[in-house]
Amino acid sequence: MSGRCCPITFDMRALVKSFVLIILATVISLPSHFAVGQEEAASETGCANTEVVSVPSRPSFSNGAATTQCGVLEVEYGWNQQWSGAGVQQDSLGGGLRLGLTPKLDFHWSSDTFSQLQDGAAKERGFGDTWLGFKYRFLDASKHRPALGILYLAKIPSASESKGLGSGQADHAISFLASRDLRQLHFDFNAIEYLAGSASAHSLDRCTQFALTASMPLRGRLAGVVEGYGASNLNSDNPAFASTMAGLTYEVNPRLVLDAGLDVGVTHDAPHKRAYAGVTYAIGNAYAWLRSRHQ
Numbered sequence: 001m002s003g004r005c006c007p008i009t010f011d012m013r014a015l016v017k018s019f020v021l022i023i024l025a026t027v028i029s030l031p032s033h034f035a036v037g038q039e040e041a042a043s044e045t046g047c048a049n050t051e052v053v054s055v056p057s058r059p060s061f062s063n064g065a066a067t068t069q070c071g072v073l074e075v076e077y078g079w080n081q082q083w084s085g086a087g088v089q090q091d092s093l094g095g096g097l098r099l100g101l102t103p104k105l106d107f108h109w110s111s112d113t114f115s116q117l118q119d120g121a122a123k124e125r126g127f128g129d130t131w132l133g134f135k136y137r138f139l140d141a142s143k144h145r146p147a148l149g150i151l152y153l154a155k156i157p158s159a160s161e162s163k164g165l166g167s168g169q170a171d172h173a174i175s176f177l178a179s180r181d182l183r184q185l186h187f188d189f190n191a192i193e194y195l196a197g198s199a200s201a202h203s204l205d206r207c208t209q210f211a212l213t214a215s216m217p218l219r220g221r222l223a224g225v226v227e228g229y230g231a232s233n234l235n236s237d238n239p240a241f242a243s244t245m246a247g248l249t250y251e252v253n254p255r256l257v258l259d260a261g262l263d264v265g266v267t268h269d270a271p272h273k274r275a276y277a278g279v280t281y282a283i284g285n286a287y288a289w290l291r292s293r294h295q
Helices: 012-035 039-046 286-294
Strands: 070-086 088-102 105-119 122-126 130-139 145-155 172-182 185-197 202-219 222-231 242-253 254-265 275-286
Touching: 039 286, 130 172
Parallel strands: none
Antiparallel strands: 070 088, 070 275, 088 105, 105 122, 105 130, 130 145, 145 172, 172 185, 185 202, 202 222, 222 242, 242 254, 254 275
């Protein structure tokens, strides 16, 4: 783990505005582009999926290189309770949506719809931060190499800074993703450059985060997940830490996956523990619905 990273010069407002414009342009252009496309072209690109399956990113800290099926709208939601130590406890309920834009590119939106911070007898409640981003898988897995991808996420500071539920600053995370199957084991590795907004309007603090996750089937539709993850020092309020996680997933059907797990801090500055449970559900193919509406 590295020491405290120095602030870097960054035009935060310009980047956030550009990112929002890209999202709007992409979303606005999708219906017309795919509704008028030929059925054969859709099949070739893998966007005419008749068998919809879920591609969960829960319950691990890491993200796999796999993207949501092209055209498929997927939702995840869950409960989270974290004990940070020194009498501080945080509860949250939230989730997000993912849309497969192409066979190798998907769009991410997530937010905590409810967040509660308890410090001793004091309690604060409110809405959490909102994250938007894209994942792109630029290399598929083969016999001798892993699947590789990149994920960019930007935080819109919607959580209350005065209540201590958020920093009030826009953050950015750029993740390098690698995924590999070895017999029954599936591995996901992430290297993440995290850029956090600071009080200065034109600078960010930064740190590097890592995560390695392994999952394997246990019995029937039940699978086990273990993970180690951590981060270098971001700033005086967010020191370096390392944690471990153990969890379970249960595939009710190809579209619906349940999960639960427990994190335990390894180092002194890590949150003491975190318990969580959630669900991932693939709603359906939005592109197929749009095509049927235009026929």
